[in-house]
Amino acid sequence: MSVELLDSPRFYGYRVRRQIGGKAYQEYLSLIKGGKRLKGKHRILIKKQAELRDACLLYTSDAADE
Numbered sequence: 001m002s003v004e005l006l007d008s009p010r011f012y013g014y015r016v017r018r019q020i021g022g023k024a025y026q027e028y029l030s031l032i033k034g035g036k037r038l039k040g041k042h043r044i045l046i047k048k049q050a051e052l053r054d055a056c057l058l059y060t061s062d063a064a065d066e
Contacts (some may be wrong), residue, residue, distance in 0.1 A: 003050045012037060016055040019053035025057055 002017045006028075013030040029050050031038045038046065 003047070003054050014047060016050050016054045016057065018054065018061060020061040022058065028051075028052060 004015045004017070006013060006015050011028065011030070012032050013028055016025075016027045016029070020023045029046050031043055031046055033042075
């Protein structure tokens, strides 16, 4: 799985990163809304979205390998 939680002054959220056919794909899902950090169920929902996107990219990379 290539989902990472990034917590820096510039960005707080999840990064989905995958390499497909030699091309790098990176997507960011923010955990900040209205200037506030998301917690609890909202954070879990964003993490699930990131994991789902990672699974989609993994499926795409498997299809590209065939």
